[in-house]
Amino acid sequence: MAYDENQGAFTLDDLDTLRQVANQLFQIQFGMGIDLDDAQTPGMLAAILASIMQRFEQELQATVNNFFVLLSNGQAVDDHGVDEDIYRKVAQYSYVNLQIDCYVDSPTIIPDESEFSTNDGHIFKIIDGDVTVSTPAFIDDGKGNVTALTDEDGQPLGRVSVQAQSLETGYSENVLPNTITNAEQSIDGVVSVTNPEGSIGGTDAESDDLLKKRIIDTRVETPAYSPNGVVAALKNLPDVTDVKLVNNRKHDTDKYGNPGKSVHVYVVGGDHQEIAQALCDHLYPTTQTMGNISVPVSRSDGISENMQFDTANAVPIYVTVDLNVDENMFDFDNGINAIKQNITNYFDTIRMGDNVVYSKLFAPIYQQSGVEYANIKISKDNSVFVTTDLSFNDFDLPIVNDKNIIVNLNKVGD
Numbered sequence: 001m002a003y004d005e006n007q008g009a010f011t012l013d014d015l016d017t018l019r020q021v022a023n024q025l026f027q028i029q030f031g032m033g034i035d036l037d038d039a040q041t042p043g044m045l046a047a048i049l050a051s052i053m054q055r056f057e058q059e060l061q062a063t064v065n066n067f068f069v070l071l072s073n074g075q076a077v078d079d080h081g082v083d084e085d086i087y088r089k090v091a092q093y094s095y096v097n098l099q100i101d102c103y104v105d106s107p108t109i110i111p112d113e114s115e116f117s118t119n120d121g122h123i124f125k126i127i128d129g130d131v132t133v134s135t136p137a138f139i140d141d142g143k144g145n146v147t148a149l150t151d152e153d154g155q156p157l158g159r160v161s162v163q164a165q166s167l168e169t170g171y172s173e174n175v176l177p178n179t180i181t182n183a184e185q186s187i188d189g190v191v192s193v194t195n196p197e198g199s200i201g202g203t204d205a206e207s208d209d210l211l212k213k214r215i216i217d218t219r220v221e222t223p224a225y226s227p228n229g230v231v232a233a234l235k236n237l238p239d240v241t242d243v244k245l246v247n248n249r250k251h252d253t254d255k256y257g258n259p260g261k262s263v264h265v266y267v268v269g270g271d272h273q274e275i276a277q278a279l280c281d282h283l284y285p286t287t288q289t290m291g292n293i294s295v296p297v298s299r300s301d302g303i304s305e306n307m308q309f310d311t312a313n314a315v316p317i318y319v320t321v322d323l324n325v326d327e328n329m330f331d332f333d334n335g336i337n338a339i340k341q342n343i344t345n346y347f348d349t350i351r352m353g354d355n356v357v358y359s360k361l362f363a364p365i366y367q368q369s370g371v372e373y374a375n376i377k378i379s380k381d382n383s384v385f386v387t388t389d390l391s392f393n394d395f396d397l398p399i400v401n402d403k404n405i406i407v408n409l410n411k412v413g414d
Contacts, residue, residue, distance in 0.1 A: 012057050019050040069215050077208050077215075084218050088211050091169035092239040092269070094202030096124060097161050098180060100133075101149065101191045104158040107134040108189030115184035116164065116193050120403050122175050123184060124164035124199070133158040133189070151191060166202060171348050172341075173202035176316050176401050198314055198399075201269055203239055204348065230265070230282040237278060240270035242312065242351045244395060256394075264290040265309040266352060266395045273297075276307040312352045312397035317390065318382040319343060320406045321365060322375040327411040330370030339368050340405045347400045356390040356398050372412055 013021075023036050026046050036043040066076035078088050098116060102108035110131040117123045137149040137159035149157045164180075166173040180195040218232050234243045244266045251260035258264045263283060267275055276295035283289070285299065291308035298304050321339065331338070342364030350356065356378060365374045377385035382404075392398060 012054075012061055015050060015054055018053045018057075019047065022046040022049040022053065025049070069212055072212075073208055077211050081211060081215050084215055086211075086215055086218060086236055089203065089206040089238055091205045092201055092203040093169050094124075094166040094173035094175070094199040096164055096175070096180065096195045096199035097197065098124070098126070098164050098193055099159065099161055099196055100131075100193045101137075101157045101159050102133040103151075103189045103191065104134050104136050104156055106189070107132050108158070108187070109133075110160075110162070110187055110190065114187060115167070116180050117182045117184055118175050118179045118403070119182065122173055122180075123167045124180055125167060126162050127165050128162045131160055131162050133160050157191060166199065169202065169204075171202055171204050172344055172402065173199065174399065174401075175199050176399075176403070179401075179403065198316075200311075200314075201239055203241055203269060230263075230279060233278045233282045234265070234267060234270070234275060237270050237274050240267055240275070242268040242397070244312075244352050258290050259288070262288040262290050266291075266312055267309060268312045268352065268397055275309060279307040279309065280305075310395070312395055313393070314399050315380060315392060315396045316404060317347070317356060317398050317400045318379040318385070318404045318406075319361070319400060320377045320385060320408070322408045322410070323365070323371055324373035324410050324412050326370040326372055328370075330368070330409075330411075332409075335368050335370065336407045336409070339365055339371075339407055340402050342367055343405055344400055344402070347398060350398050352397050353392055353394040354398070355392065358387060358389050 023046050026034055026036060026042055030042070034042050036046050038044065038047065062073075065071035065073070066079075069077070069080045072080060081087055100110060102110070110126065110133070112129045112131075113125045113127070115123050115125045135158050136156040138146050139149050140146050149159055151157055175195070175198060177196060177198045178194050180199075181193060183190060183193060214235055217235065228245075231243050231245050234240050246254065246256055246258055246264040246266075248254040248258045248260055248262050248264070253259055256264065265275075265279065272293060272295050276297045279289055280297045280299060289308040291310040293310060294306045294308045296304055296306050321343075325335070343361060346360060346364050347356075358376070358378065361376050361378070362374060365371060365376070377387055378390060379385040380390060390398065
């Protein structure tokens with residue numbers, strides 16, 4: 001075992017080197033004539049000793065590495081975070097506003113925790129309490145024309161918007177618009193349900209690598225009265241997964257349309273009130289914030305003001321995969337779902353403005369045993385599919401859903 005000054009850590013000896021060390025110890029103790037062949041008892045004991053030495057070195061390396069943020073793993077990373085008052089983010093639920101149309105000839109009551117689902121099994125429950133619908137709804141088409149909402153037979157309908165939460169945690173629970181269309185239980189009076197916007201907020205438990213990055217970022221840019229400080233503060237919020245900040249220091253309007261001397265923040269995930277409070281706490285009081293979301297907050301001196309920001313523009317991506325698979329090796333029960341999950345895991349690493357790198361889609365597919373050949377195509381609109389990288393605007397966030405990944409199999413025999 002040796003200490004590498006360039007990497008600041010111990011490097012392991014291979015087993016052959018350790019066996020040579022063990023042989024030398026036996027020769028020192030029992031003489032150069034000792035038979036250390038693997039078939040002889042002394043040779044067997046030397047081999048066992050080398051294995052013990054290797055295990056000891058591995059444990060020692062892990063112990064030493066845990067002193068360094070970037071080399072540590074598991075609980076040791078959490079321990080480094082505690083020193084910076086940073087804690088691993090746990091998996092989060094996804095949230096969405098459901099639009100529910102109901103009959104109103106007698107009031108329709110939608111019980112609290114009623115469940116609604118997508119076609120592929122993502123279930124959301126209402127968290128707004130019992131909802132009573134008794135008033136007819138009227139729809140404005142945006143051109144000044146207002147019409148009553150009715151069913152196919154002309155019966156009046158009411159419409160409510162209620163908040164719902166996914167039953168499971170995780171990034172995969174963030175579903176696309178207009179996909180939550182099924183009632184899990186029969187509710188008298190309910191005609192239809194949908195989600196006009198995609199659900200947000202679902203995240204997986206924070207990985208070691210992401211937690212390490214937050215720890216290092218916080219050490220480099222301690223949250224304070226500065227644009228970089230507010231980015232560090234926002235990234236430390238429980239369910240914020242990405243932040244971009246445009247700091248227009250000039251007096252002129254910038255290329256994004258932000259006025260001079262302003263700050264425009266874009267976030268992925270997070271509670272709007274917590275985001276606004278972080279902006280308030282970590283930007284100078286005179287800073288002008290920009291964005292379509294405006295949330296009132298109170299400063300430490302009691303003065304109230306609105307903080308503005310935006311969320312990333314979610315762009316659904318569609319993936320088709322044509323596979324040749326070995327029918328003797330491919331897992332036909334679970335293989336397709338495993339491939340979809342691997343592709344979803346890749347998209348989970350993409351941040352605002354990143355390209356979808358076409359070549360990186362092959363590794364998640366070939367991880368599945370039995371895949372012999374893969375032909376992949378990707379699209380932004382489910383119409384024009386390409387075999388090249390997809391590029392995006394600075395504040396776009398490419399997302400994918402199981403429903404948007406189509407896997408076609410062609411069995412190949414012996």
